[in-house]
Amino acid sequence: DQxxxxxxxxxxxxxxxxxxxxCDYTNSMFDYFLWYKKYPAEGPTFLISISSxxxxxxxxxxxxxxxxxxKHLSLHIVPSQPGDSAVYFCAASSGVxxxxxxxxxxxxxxxxxxxxP
Amino acid sequence: KAGVTQTPRYLIKTRGQQVTLxxxxxxxxxxxxxxxxTPGQGLQFLFEYFSExxxxxxxxxxxxxxxxxxxxxxxxxxxxxxLGDSALYLCASRPSGSATDTQYFGPGTRLTVL
Numbered sequence: 084d085q086x087x088x089x090x091x092x093x094x095x096x097x098x099x100x101x102x103x104x105x106c107d108y109t110n111s112m113f114d115y116f117l118w119y120k121k122y123p124a125e126g127p128t129f130l131i132s133i134s135s136x137x138x139x140x141x142x143x144x145x146x147x148x149x150x151x152x153x154k155h156l157s158l159h160i161v162p163s164q165p166g167d168s169a170v171y172f173c174a175a176s177s178g179v180x181x182x183x184x185x186x187x188x189x190x191x192x193x194x195x196x197x198x199x200p
Numbered sequence: 201k202a203g204v205t206q207t208p209r210y211l212i213k214t215r216g217q218q219v220t221l222x223x224x225x226x227x228x229x230x231x232x233x234x235x236x237x238t239p240g241q242g243l244q245f246l247f248e249y250f251s252e253x254x255x256x257x258x259x260x261x262x263x264x265x266x267x268x269x270x271x272x273x274x275x276x277x278x279x280x281x282x283l284g285d286s287a288l289y290l291c292a293s294r295p296s297g298s299a300t301d302t303q304y305f306g307p308g309t310r311l312t313v314l
Contacts, residue, residue: 115300126204126290126305127243134300172243187233187256188303190243 086110087175089191096198102160104194106173109154113175117188118147118158121170130171131158163198170195202227204293204306212312218279221309225272225293231255232274233303234266237288246289249274278311286313 088107096102104118114135119127133140133147133156140147146159160167174188205224213219225232233256234246245258249268266276272293278285288308294301 117302119305124307126292126307129302129304132300132302174243187245187248187258188235188243189245190235192242 084109085191086113087173087189087191089171089173089194091194092192093195093197096163096196098165098198098200099162102158102163102167102196102198104158104160104171104173104196106156106158106191107154108156108175110175110177110189111154112177113189115176116147116149116156117174117176118145119172119174119190120167121172121193127172160196163196165198165200168196168198204291204304206289206291206306206309208309209307210310210312212314213281214314215281215283217281218277219281219311220275220277221289221291221311223274223276223291223293223306225274225291226304229293229295229304230272231294231296231301232268232272233292233294234274234276235290235292236260237290237308238286243290246276281313283313286311 086109117132118130121127131142131145131147133149138149149156170193172193173191176188207222231250233248235243237243248256252268263279268274290308292303292305294303
């Protein structure tokens with residue numbers, strides 16, 4: 084059973100507009116969340132993370148929102164650029180809250196973002 | 201600083217053979233995790249090594265094993281290969297054991313089992 088779900092396999096957005104990628108999780112023990120971007124033939128590249136003690140984290144054009152009660156997080160990219168076209172993975176881990184050191188990330192299956200010029 | 205490197209990048213094997221993949225973490229990183237990526241299952245955690253000790257293990261059969269050396273380089277081995285083992289194998293390193301350390305991924309090794 085998938086603990087991290089990205090229900091949209093693909094998303095197409097016009098350049099300059101906002102891209103919103105969604106992710107849902109089922110395990111209430113998850114307390115740290117990350118977004119990775121992946122181009123073909125490359126490994127995932129870290130974008131941004133958020134701890135469960137926060138509900139928002141920003142880094143330049145990227146903002147991640149966390150709604151713990153809904154077990155939902157989203158990644159906003161504003162403005163979207165053609166170079167953002169890639170597969171985006173949501174990932175979660177547990178252990179931060181109790182000082183753990185979990186090295187295993189649980190990944191969603193990814194959303195392919197296409198940004199049209 | 202050089203990134204995570206993985207060798208070889210591509211590998212073709214036949215069923216029943218065994219294979220060893222190598223991962224060199226970012227300099228100074230002591231934790232190495234391995235993941236398998238397939239179209240059907242996505243990215244799945246295999247195991248994590250920290251200071252030469254396996255600290256975490258995913259839900260994979262015993263044919264999948266790994267080890268870490270004193271210089272933090274890691275290898276993973278798959279014995280008695282099956283067709284379903286065809287996948288992209290990714291290695292990720294992070295500085296220490298902290299749960300908030302970001303994992304940095306290598307480019308992966310594409311394994312094809314015929």
